Amino acid sequence: PSRLPGFATHQVGVAGAVLDEATGKVLVVQDKNKTKNAWKFPGGLSDPGENIGNTAVREVFEETGIQSEFQSLLSIRQQHNHPGAFGKSDMYIICRLKPLSFDINFCRQECLRCEWMDVAELARTNHTTPITSRVAKLLLYGHREGFDKIDLAVKEIPAVYKGLFYQLYHKELPETYENIC
Amino acid sequence: PSRLPGFATHQVGVAGAVLDEATGKVLVVQDKNKTKNAWKFPGGLSDPGENIGNTAVREVFEETGIQSEFQSLLSIRQQHNHPGAFGKSDMYIICRLKPLSFDINFCRQECLRCEWMDVAELARTNHTTPITSRVAKLLLYGHREGFDKIDLAVKEIPAVYKGLFYQLYHKELPETYENIC
Numbered sequence: 001p002s003r004l005p006g007f008a009t010h011q012v013g014v015a016g017a018v019l020d021e022a023t024g025k026v027l028v029v030q031d032k033n034k035t036k037n038a039w040k041f042p043g044g045l046s047d048p049g050e051n052i053g054n055t056a057v058r059e060v061f062e063e064t065g066i067q068s069e070f071q072s073l074l075s076i077r078q079q080h081n082h083p084g085a086f087g088k089s090d091m092y093i094i095c096r097l098k099p100l101s102f103d104i105n106f107c108r109q110e111c112l113r114c115e116w117m118d119v120a121e122l123a124r125t126n127h128t129t130p131i132t133s134r135v136a137k138l139l140l141y142g143h144r145e146g147f148d149k150i151d152l153a154v155k156e157i158p159a160v161y162k163g164l165f166y167q168l169y170h171k172e173l174p175e176t177y178e179n180i181c
Numbered sequence: 182p183s184r185l186p187g188f189a190t191h192q193v194g195v196a197g198a199v200l201d202e203a204t205g206k207v208l209v210v211q212d213k214n215k216t217k218n219a220w221k222f223p224g225g226l227s228d229p230g231e232n233i234g235n236t237a238v239r240e241v242f243e244e245t246g247i248q249s250e251f252q253s254l255l256s257i258r259q260q261h262n263h264p265g266a267f268g269k270s271d272m273y274i275i276c277r278l279k280p281l282s283f284d285i286n287f288c289r290q291e292c293l294r295c296e297w298m299d300v301a302e303l304a305r306t307n308h309t310t311p312i313t314s315r316v317a318k319l320l321l322y323g324h325r326e327g328f329d330k331i332d333l334a335v336k337e338i339p340a341v342y343k344g345l346f347y348q349l350y351h352k353e354l355p356e357t358y359e360n361i362c
Contacts, residue, residue: 008189008269009229048190049261049270075351076257076333079340080230088189089230091272123361130338131349138351141358150352152257152333157311159260168312170256170319171331171352177322180304 010089015043016056018068018097019139025116026139027066027099028132032112039117039128041094041135051167053154056095064114065105068097072151073169075135094135096142096151119143148172191270196224197237199249199278200320206297207320208247208280209313213293220298220309222275222316232348234335237276245295246286249278253332254350256316275316277323277332300324329353 018027018041028039042063046055053070060068077092106114122128122136142150152169159166199208199222209220223244227236234251241249258273287295303309303317323331333350340347 008192009227010191010193010272011189012191012270012272046190046270051261052259073257075349076254077347077349078233079345079347080232089193089227091191091193120361123358131347134336134338134349134354135351137354137358137361140361141354155315157315164260166258166260166312168256168258168315170316173315173318173322177304177318180301180318180321 010091012046012052012055013043013090013092014046014052014055014059015041015092015094016060016068016097017041017074017094017135017139018060018066018099019119019143020099020102020116021143023116024119024143026119026122026136027060027064027104028115028117028122029063029106029111030113032108032110037112037127038132039122039125040132042111042114043092043094052093052169053095053167056097060097063107063110065101065103065107067100069100070154071096071098072147072153074138074150074152075131077131092131094131096139096147191272193227193233193236194224194271194273195227195233195236195240196222196273196275197241197249197278198222198255198275198316198320199241199247199280200300200324201280201283201297202324204297205300205324207300207303207317208241208245208285209296209298209303210244210287210292211294213289213291218293218308219313220303220306221313223292223295224273224275233274233350234276234348237278241278244288244291246282246284246288248281250281251335252277252279253328253334255319255331255333256312258312273312275312277320277328 042060044059075094079090123140153172155168223241225240256275260271304321334353336349
């Protein structure tokens with residue numbers, strides 16, 4: 001294997017699926033500059049040094065005016081040769097967020113439409129992208145049978161390098177395994 | 182929000198946790214050039230355009246001589262300002278692999294030691310990194326109670342852009358939700 005140092009090869013995009021547990025409605029947008037009017041979750045590229053959850057919350061606010069809070073990581077997509085990625089590979093991460101506000105005030109430069117849609121309707125409609133449809137089905141499953149079925153929880157862990165922390169995402173670990181010794 | 186195109190901000194590293202279900206043993210290495218002799222999973226950086234699972238299988242083979250097959254994605258770590266990442270952010274993904282061969286022939290340039298270790302022992306030992314210890318506990322949970330408890334399955338989906346496919350990773354979706362209409 002090569003002993004040369006690595007270099008940045010990926011851009012990281014993050015989408016936020018803001019689900020209101022009380023009503024089963026999820027926040028969706030239609031992009032302005034796309035050929036097909038498909039409902040999708042708001043999102044965008046991570047700024048350098050920005051945590052995944054913070055990107056999701058920031059992009060949701062910028063696009064829709066909705067304030068939200070990070071809950072979990074739901075899904076990861078890897079794609080190569082994506083037209084928007086300029087030859088780089090693309091990691092796209094979908095997070096589950098909890099709404100802290102409900103009045104939509106969406107960005108007219110980015111979005112054509114924005115609404116709270118029933119998650120069961122989003123899971124069924126053809127007016128969406130394949131990834132949004134799949135994540136909607138996952139959200140519906142979680143909403144009906146418990147979010148522990150679909151969530152990757154986050155755990156903050158001290159790094160080997162002093163003073164640094166990192167976020168580790170995986171399925172919740174039961175306490176009996178967490179405290180094994 | 183900025184309308185400028187994005188650029189590559191992350192390097193993506195992948196580790197392979199090769200677990201032999203029959204024996205409960207997992208493949209671990211000790212790096213040669215690190216200060217602390219800690220057991221960890223073999224792994225390394227994704228080549229440009231390389232799928233996550235392929236990186237894991239390739240790196241495991243290069244470091245240990247063990248052939249393996251991708252099973253699932255277990256965990257994701259995001260870290261900023263990592264000393265080895267030259268100011269870039271670092272995404273580190275841990276996959277679960279199934280061994281196809283068992284005779285270790287490890288790379289003496291990269292590794293000091295390499296062995297099949299009982300996963301319960303790895304979950305308990307202090308001679309490891311925090312991330313390895315946590316993933317070992319997760320593996321032990323999966324091995325005892327079913328890998329569906331810990332696995333993110335992969336699904337290949339056609340992209341909006343013709344002829345392209347991408348890999349989407351998330352918790353297995355029950356058929357009743359998969360086929361909702």
